[in-house]
Amino acid sequence: MKKPDGANPAKLLWFVVIVFIAYVIFKSPGWFMNKPIPGSLIMMYMFFAVVAALLVMTSTDESTQGLFAPIKALVEDPSKKIIRNAVFVIAPIVGALITYNQIKPGFDAPVELRATHPAPPTIMKAYDKTFNLATLENPFRKLQTENPEKFKEAVKEGGAVYFKNCFFCHGDKLDGKGHFAQGFNPLPLPFQGKDTIAQLQESFVFWRISTGGPGLPKEATPWLSAMPVWHTFLSEDEVWKAILFIYDYTDNAPRSWVSANSKKDG
Amino acid sequence: MVSCLMKKRTAGKAVFLFVLSVMFFPAFLNTGFSASFSPAAAYAGTDAVSPVAHEETYTHPPAPKLKAQDYPIVMGINSRVFVWMAAQLHLWFAAFVLAVPIFVFIIEAVGMATKDERYDKMAYEFIKVSLTAYSVTALIGGLLAFSLFVFYPDLMRYMTRLFGQTMLLYALLFFAESATLYIYYYGWHAMERGFSKWAHLTIGLLLNAVGTTLMFLANAWVTFMMSPSGVDAGGVFDGNIWHVIHNHLWNPINLHRFVANIAFGGSIVGAYAAYRFLSARSDSDRAHYDWMGYTANLIAISALLPLPFAGYWLTAEIYAYSQQMGITLMGGAFAWLFITQAVIIGALFLSANYYLWCGMERSPGAYRYTKYIKYIAAVIVVCFLVWFTPHTLILKPWELKALGGQYHPFLGPLGIMPAKNTAVNIMLIFTFLSFLLYRRANKIAVVSWAPLGRAAQAAVFAGAILNIVFLGVYYGYFTNTVYKVASSVPQVASTLTVIAACMVIDFFMFKGAKDVGELRWGGIPQRSQYALFLLAVSFTWLMGLMGFIRSSIRQHWHVYSVMRDASVNAYTLTIASAAKTVSAAAIIFMAMVIFIFWLSALSSKKQDKPLPLGSDAKNPKEGGGIR
């Protein structure tokens, strides 16, 4: 049976401690490693941490009483008049301070909700022709299985294209940290990691490279992207080979839907 | 997954061949049906091709190229919002009235198998709630059809030309549905015994077959507009109706909607039970509605468990059909609505779990298990945080500077599918664990091998979790995308294995188990009932939101890449205005639902029947709910 004595007033303290610990955990990447979790996300994380703690603590009658007993006592118990009055003064002041800090004007540029990977158009124009992005494929990709020697060569040529044209911005390690990178907003994108170009089909990458910043659709506004329009500088083959290179160097494979041409290359 | 998909396709084909073979008078249909809508055509002010002019000699025209003037403006009404609202309300009600008969059928069958009359009574009460909703569904459906033809005459003319046959069939099925539903409901008491009970159950089956076919038809129209097939690039029909129906997204939507409807229906009936529970005056009422709420929640959860998989299949197919739509959905303009979706789904899981935890208060033996709740909650929350962590972050300038780029070194890997799949599978497994603990809260196993059984269950859990994490991490981050997608299948298999294996072990382990004490139906704390409300509201909202996303990723197309939407309203809404419209629709729906609940409660008071749980309601028999 349930223990009848019920209320355990330390519950409220526990609740505060748990919420505090959660806060410290979410903040610590920022505090200790200088890789802050964005404030917008911490808000959401904290919201659910608080809600979950509340749910767990109200899942039995006993612990619900324990949780709310101190609050009830604070509001109702005549002997707690002084604390009550203090809380009723302090709580609104804290609330006011938080509100003030939230809405006070600052010097930061406003936050932008920008789509880094906007949807590509169905067709695109470059090199005086029209490409259908739904069916477009890298003409050199098939060499990977058919003629590995030739493929290696193509990758190498792609590497040359990359280091002659791209590494100023995208970096010699393809991590988006080239010499000029810090000068641009939006920043040049990295190709390292499994969450970058590995998520994209080659036709998408072709589109982004050949039409560059000006080729971005509306939802990628503002159009500040410094990515040049490469189809005016490079040949079609050079772009495709550069694509081979950026996938090969980062050990990524383009997104594809056909398992037939998938080769486990991890 | 692939094989089950194939099976589904062929099964779907079989159903359709059957259905098509019973189609009547195609001639009557093209003339009769579209002619009846010609007033709407006249509205357009364009001299349309006479809709009667086709049949045998008819060559199929291409999709019309419209201009803004081709869309009638009626009394300054915003046509997009009007049609949207009507469609959304119709969908909600339709989802509800299609779902209820599915589980009513199951509950009735369970009642027959167990010979426990309470099931039968509950099933009857469920179907009663859906009956009023049925007329509302039809009413709003009429409004939707009318407003579509008024506001989008050219689109509808094009669609009717393609789908005319199926629309007629739809109308016929609607009558069949009404007829079977009424026989099923009004015949309930007349057909209570012996053979006629079997006949009654068969009518229930028929009702569900008709209802599901009805929905599949409507799904074909919807999915055709997203992933058209059976027409060429200009929209010229190739003459084979099956090609148009069986378009790329038809089956994924069929599956997702079928399952989601059951979860949604369960949650709405749960809200009904909560409403009656909170307003109950007697203990026997409270006990009854507690039990009903429990069953409804169980239905909602059971359907919730497979939903993420159906959802991922749908998304994968959208992506595979069109990279553009896929990216718009997940990475582009709608990415943040998708995060909102993830948050709501998390809320669904949390409230369903909370209800189970609170439900343990019913059993005197629960104290043995309540200490585990916090761990379950912790795991679910961690998974949930992973599940909604976006890939594209909203960064303040100083945060961007500190990170040195758009991608976060720790959060980035959490933003992509393998992490989400892993998280959602573990979330499901732990939700199932809540349920497992709930079930044994009041039982003491008597079989000699019980410790072994428990150890085996723990091993299954641990093994599955390890497997899921391994698959997620290894295939997700160390191989290419094809494997990423493929690895989700064995992950799901692990989850399903846990569920199946533990249920089997449980079944034998608790055979003849001792009860710790009497289950106190009605003893659940009141606050738990708000979890049921939250469940219903979240579901409603989610459905509205996802419906908007689904239809909007076509962007400026009526029929994707075939027929352009040239109306002044063909722009993508901001997140805020979309959310507001969906919320407004959700509030209207909720208000109507409350009204229906109130009506049902009223009529049951009038009938003044003895209450289902009988007089010994303080100690209703243990073992209620579907076990």
Ligand code: HEM
């Ligand atoms: C627990 C997880 C999920 C729940 C509870 C859920 C629930 C729902 C519901 C209730 C609907 C409305 C169904 C209807 O129109 O009848 C819906 C539609 C939809 N869902 Fe999900 N879903 C889940 C997972 C997902 C996932 C993971 C995705 C994709 C990543 C997804 C994508 C969609 C889409 C695109 C629609 C619109 C389809 C339509 O218009 O009917 N869902 N979902």
